[in-house]
């Protein structure tokens with residue numbers, strides 16, 4: 511089983527640069543792939559494209575495939591089946607997903623009745639099973655509760671349980687833990703890991719939290735201005751970043767610095783209204799050379815990783831010196 515984006519590009523009307531450019535990534539069963547980057551880099555747009563959800567007027571090229579089926583060629587019925595039975599999505603704020611005046615049970619059973627066509631009693635039985643499978647206790651009582659009676663963590667479990675209704679192969683988690691406090695975040699991360707283990711779910715885990723991505727994900731893709739600029743195993747990303755943007759993100763995150771001084775990345779990413787010549791990160795890059803400003807930098811293999819930077823040797827050398835200095 512594989513979910514693949516293959517050189518996916520997307521342009522929106524009235525913009526100067528593509529919102530996505532040549533985005534390729536693949537997720538296999540049981541694999542967690544992270545997608546990190548600053549706000550506006552295109553993470554949510556990438557996830558939505560995997561569900562065949564494109565903004566109005568978008569010009570799209572490339573391919574999205576789920577087990578070889580081309581998502582961009584599906585009709586409405588095919589897209590509905592894809593979203594209920596193969597690829598599910600969970601968003602940041604669970605309260606926004608639930609109607610405050612309806613019970614949690616009405617929300618969860620409705621998902622099953624519309625997605626799978628179950629009758630009311632079969633839907634209720636399945637919801638009780640799903641609630642138990644995501645660690646929700648007293649599921650009967652929960653069915654009668656309204657969203658305001660539940661904590662953010664419990665609500666996110668309800669949303670995850672409902673997303674699992676059609677037994678999907680893939681889960682797209684878009685900042686699914688970002689609105690939660692740290693200990694609740696940890697319990698939802700543990701839940702996602704158990705779902706991967708028990709169901710073989712493949713996941714796209716979108717976050718702006720580099721530390722969390724590196725701890726949770728088998729592989730992390732770093733996005734900048736609509737492009738993937740680096741792809742590395744999660745456990746190596748923080749010790750050996752190859753792209754200056756990844757190194758910059760790490761060095762501007764206090765909890766990842768273990769006593770070293772924080773170094774924010776100067777400047778801001780280009781907006782969609784700015785056209786980009788050469789590498790989009792060049793204006794902010796401490797390693798920039800003229801060629802970087804002149805030539806776009808494609809994603810190239812470096813050892814087992816991918817990096818879109820012609821100066822990656824210099825960054826790796828700097829990282830080696832920093833770790834020698836620290837030891």
Ligand SMILES: Nc1ncnc2c1ncn2[C@@H]1O[C@H](COP(=O)(O)OP(=O)(O)OP(=O)(O)O)[C@@H](O)[C@H]1O
Pocket residue numbers: 522529547548549550551552553554555556565566718782
């Ligand atoms: N339907 C749309 N119409 C116009 N612009 C859009 C649309 N969807 C996304 N964008 C723009 O595309 C860019 C990428 O947005 P996207 O939400 O994918 O970024 P992101 O990395 O997920 O950011 P965040 O972390 O803030 O969610 C942004 O500049 C956004 O304003």
